[in-house]
Amino acid sequence: MLDRRALLQAGVIAPLVGLVAARGRAERAERAWIVFELTGGNDGLDTLIPFEDDRYHRARPTLALEKRSVLALDEHSGLHPALTGLRASFERGELAIVRGLGSPKPDLSHFKSQDAWAAASVADVPPPSGWLGRLHDVAVERGLWARSPLALLAVGRDLPPPAFATEHFVAPACHDFAAFARTPLARAGALGLDPSRTERLREAEESARGAAAEFARAAGTRVFGAYPPTGLGDHARMAARVRIAGLATRVIWITTPTFDTHTRQRREHEILLGRLDASIAALRDDLSRAGLLETTTILTVSEFGRRVAESGVGADAGTDHGNASIAFALGGGVQGGFAGEASDLGDLDADGNLRATVDFRDYCATWVTSAGVEPGAVLGEARVPLSILRRRA
Amino acid sequence: MNPHRSTALEPFVPSPDDPWDRAKAAHLLRRAGFGARPREVLALLRLEPAAAVASLVDFPDIDAELEAQIALEGGCLGELDNRNRIGERLGENARVWWLYRMVNGRRPLHEKLTLFWHAHFACRENELLPTPLLLAQNRMLRRLGPARFDELLLAVARDPAMLVFLDNRSNEKTRPNENWARELLELFTLGRGNYEQHDVVELARVFTGWRASSGEEPRFAFSAAHHDEGDKLVLGTKIRGRAGASGVEEGDEVLRRLARAPSTARRLADKLARWFVCDEPSAEIIECLAAELAGREFSLRETLRRLFASRLFFAPAQRFALVRTPVDLVVAAARSLEVQNVHLLGLETISARMGMQLLRPPNVAGWGLGARWICASAAAQRAEFARDLAQLPHTTRRVAGHAALDVEALAAGAREPRRIASELGVRIFGVEPSSAALDDFVAGLAPNAAPNDVVRAAIERWVGCADFALA
Numbered sequence: 039m040l041d042r043r044a045l046l047q048a049g050v051i052a053p054l055v056g057l058v059a060a061r062g063r064a065e066r067a068e069r070a071w072i073v074f075e076l077t078g079g080n081d082g083l084d085t086l087i088p089f090e091d092d093r094y095h096r097a098r099p100t101l102a103l104e105k106r107s108v109l110a111l112d113e114h115s116g117l118h119p120a121l122t123g124l125r126a127s128f129e130r131g132e133l134a135i136v137r138g139l140g141s142p143k144p145d146l147s148h149f150k151s152q153d154a155w156a157a158a159s160v161a162d163v164p165p166p167s168g169w170l171g172r173l174h175d176v177a178v179e180r181g182l183w184a185r186s187p188l189a190l191l192a193v194g195r196d197l198p199p200p201a202f203a204t205e206h207f208v209a210p211a212c213h214d215f216a217a218f219a220r221t222p223l224a225r226a227g228a229l230g231l232d233p234s235r236t237e238r239l240r241e242a243e244e245s246a247r248g249a250a251a252e253f254a255r256a257a258g259t260r261v262f263g264a265y266p267p268t269g270l271g272d273h274a275r276m277a278a279r280v281r282i283a284g285l286a287t288r289v290i291w292i293t294t295p296t297f298d299t300h301t302r303q304r305r306e307h308e309i310l311l312g313r314l315d316a317s318i319a320a321l322r323d324d325l326s327r328a329g330l331l332e333t334t335t336i337l338t339v340s341e342f343g344r345r346v347a348e349s350g351v352g353a354d355a356g357t358d359h360g361n362a363s364i365a366f367a368l369g370g371g372v373q374g375g376f377a378g379e380a381s382d383l384g385d386l387d388a389d390g391n392l393r394a395t396v397d398f399r400d401y402c403a404t405w406v407t408s409a410g411v412e413p414g415a416v417l418g419e420a421r422v423p424l425s426i427l428r429r430r431a
Numbered sequence: 432m433n434p435h436r437s438t439a440l441e442p443f444v445p446s447p448d449d450p451w452d453r454a455k456a457a458h459l460l461r462r463a464g465f466g467a468r469p470r471e472v473l474a475l476l477r478l479e480p481a482a483a484v485a486s487l488v489d490f491p492d493i494d495a496e497l498e499a500q501i502a503l504e505g506g507c508l509g510e511l512d513n514r515n516r517i518g519e520r521l522g523e524n525a526r527v528w529w530l531y532r533m534v535n536g537r538r539p540l541h542e543k544l545t546l547f548w549h550a551h552f553a554c555r556e557n558e559l560l561p562t563p564l565l566l567a568q569n570r571m572l573r574r575l576g577p578a579r580f581d582e583l584l585l586a587v588a589r590d591p592a593m594l595v596f597l598d599n600r601s602n603e604k605t606r607p608n609e610n611w612a613r614e615l616l617e618l619f620t621l622g623r624g625n626y627e628q629h630d631v632v633e634l635a636r637v638f639t640g641w642r643a644s645s646g647e648e649p650r651f652a653f654s655a656a657h658h659d660e661g662d663k664l665v666l667g668t669k670i671r672g673r674a675g676a677s678g679v680e681e682g683d684e685v686l687r688r689l690a691r692a693p694s695t696a697r698r699l700a701d702k703l704a705r706w707f708v709c710d711e712p713s714a715e716i717i718e719c720l721a722a723e724l725a726g727r728e729f730s731l732r733e734t735l736r737r738l739f740a741s742r743l744f745f746a747p748a749q750r751f752a753l754v755r756t757p758v759d760l761v762v763a764a765a766r767s768l769e770v771q772n773v774h775l776l777g778l779e780t781i782s783a784r785m786g787m788q789l790l791r792p793p794n795v796a797g798w799g800l801g802a803r804w805i806c807a808s809a810a811a812q813r814a815e816f817a818r819d820l821a822q823l824p825h826t827t828r829r830v831a832g833h834a835a836l837d838v839e840a841l842a843a844g845a846r847e848p849r850r851i852a853s854e855l856g857v858r859i860f861g862v863e864p865s866s867a868a869l870d871d872f873v874a875g876l877a878p879n880a881a882p883n884d885v886v887r888a889a890i891e892r893w894v895g896c897a898d899f900a901l902a
Contacts, residue, residue, distance in 0.1 A: 230865030239897035
């Protein structure tokens with residue numbers, strides 16, 4: 039039998055220290071995060087309903103949901119009736135519901151609030167890079183994530199989301215894996231230019247070819263979940279395929295418009311939440327079937343919640359922009375149950391909005407931490423992760 | 432000794448060894464516009480270099496009223512043919528309108544310069560900043576962009592879109608808002624490292640009371656009641672506080688000073704170099720351009736005239752030394768191929784998919800340049816765009832209802848595949864493809880491919896390849 043020294047010399051095994059580090063990397067490298075962005079500002083109050091609170095019913099004579107229709111989770115609160123899949127996950131102990139999630143410096147502009155969320159910052163002028171882009175840079179630099187053109191991937195979008203922005207990486211966005219895989223990528227140049235001039239462009243083409251091959255693999259991966267026949271359902275299916283095909287993608291971003299329910303909220307919100315619930319449930323089932331639920335975290339973000347008081351009348355009733363809302367986190371390493379205090383309906387801010395009890399930057403810090411990176415390295419300040427992560431064995 | 436010698440832009444003078452030729456004329460057209468159509472190249476070659484530059488730089492002033500009319504009434508595509516997109520969003524229409532002008536306009540430099548300023552004073556459409564305000568801003572950038580930077584800066588500071596976008600309309604003496612003051616120093620003039628936070632604070636006080644009227648057509652309005660009348664100290668210089676309507680003069684005083692500061696000249700020179708010369712400009716180029724700006728009253732038109740006529744600009748090292756922005760790329764392709772009904776081609780969607788949506792820059796810093804545009808998705812998008820262009824329906828005369836190509840005219844009478852590929856290469860790049868690339872292209876064709884199919888294959892190949900991503 040060959041001794042260790044001989045193996046080392048032959049380059050067959052790495053020195054022990056390196057070996058341990060490599061194994062640690064491999065374990066973490068399998069993890070992934072799937073972000074559902076509920077653009078427009080999701081109404082937390084009609085998502086997690088405080089059905090016993092009279093102030094809720096008084097503020098929303100048209101929109102308030104009755105106790106009997108709500109999917110009760112405890113004596114005070116329950117989920118919107120469209121969220122049956124999420125209720126099942128809650129009962130299985132795999133869903134965390136973050137309450138009172140918002141900003142200490144709320145801004146009623148979608149644009150400014152989206153910018154703040156993208157950068158995980160409340161600065162007047164947030165940094166141009168996104169928090170996931172910065173996480174990518176740190177994780178790759180430290181060898182926690184493999185360098186890959188697909189490390190951050192947006193599906194069903196024209197452009198990568200601002201949260202992915204970084205100077206060192208431009209994430210791909212893909213609408214359709216099969217179409218991307220069929221793209222006839224150019225061969226060779228045309229003008230016989232100095233190779234130094236086209237080197238990076240050729241690298242990008244190589245990378246697109248690599249991505250196309252990976253996407254072809256993803257496109258051919260079988261999934262079983264009952265995805266709703268909508269754009270969001272398709273994108274959730276794409277996310278499942280990325281995971282099951284084993285692509286080197288660490289963060290998948292799915293954008294779903296538009297929760298900006300200024301009018302006709304009762305009907306619109308039910309449709310929106312129904313699609314979201316069915317998409318997440320199908321994705322959850324596929325991940326679970328493939329044994330990937332433990333290493334995949336599904337989470338939601340939304341730039342703000344909505345005004346407590348409804349506006350408009352009858353079927354037209356809706357809500358204006360607000361502050362605190364709720365978020366869902368499901369799967370990999372998540373401790374099921376409630377996190378954060380529900381915002382106090384008796385203590386609204388000057389605009390009539392719910393105050394945040396959980397800082398959205400701490401929510402971002404939670405996912406940075408779950409990637410094995412200290413929040414300060416990504417968020418520029420020491421944020422405190424929420425206690426919704428299970429301790430690793 | 433002439434201290435300016437090293438920073439002067441020496442004019443290019445043709446010689447038998449270094450003639451005024453097709454490669455140089457096409458280079459000028461790619462930079463001063465979008466792509467180089469063969470007849471435009473020929474027209475420039477009939478002129479002396481300086482006159483060729485003048486033909487591009489001395490574009491006529493435009494009728495701002497007409498622009499506004501087209502933009503806001505009768506559907507923004509009133510001057511185009513049928514199918515104006517009534518019912519769709521005005522922002523979408525505005526993008527189509529602008530791209531249409533870039534592709535078909537007779538003053539491509541005017542469009543490119545307006546795009547340059549749009550990327551510099553980058554305001555983004557959102558629910559607080561609706562499209563009409565951005566169109567009004569666009570009109571202002573068109574009118575003042577070619578002229579003196581100080582006049583432009585004064586107008587930008589009063590522009591309702593900017594007052595909304597950077598919140599200066601809520602900058603009041605009791606609660607100053609620093610947003611505009613900070614970007615003015617950091618992005619629009621001096622640049623980082625040339626001011627301190629206390630300058631931002633003091634400058635914000637200078638601009639208190641600069642606001643926009645409310646209503647359908649907001650205009651600049653100075654509110655003396657909200658203006659801080661105290662003295663300010665900006666960049667080491669005391670600004671005397673003024674009461675009443677003359678409070679507005681404080682801002683004008685500072686704006687004029689900022690516009691003409693040496694670090695502003697360097698910052699603008701760096702940006703001009705990255706837009707019009709190369710991705711990684713040398714210190715020499717930047718110094719030259721900064722000196723030109725300062726020596727020509729910060730007139731963009733005069734600075735570009737000197738730049739485009741210079742030996743430095745025509746040096747072979749500068750050719751294909753710029754990574755195109757997505758807008759440049761799609762417009763250059765459509766312009767070179769003379770796509771008909773280009774407003775129905777969806778360039779606004781294609782460039783957005785590539786990451787650049789007009790009137791929606793990612794943030795106030797505008798779009799990145801150069802290598803930033805190189806990525807896997809861009810390569811795939813470019814290839815897809817090339818294929819879609821190549822598959823456009825054929826037409827021999829102007830048709831309504833869909834975008835189309837006159838495929839036969841693009842072959843310029845050539846029948847032989849290698850000749851066709853060469854003609855298309857000249858049209859798309861402005862210069863002939865290499866012999867090796869032509870060989871490779873012909874080798875990949877089906878035997879007995881019909882001329883029209885060769886044209887389509889050449890479009891897909893040349894527009895899709897990496898070299899087309901460079902200008």
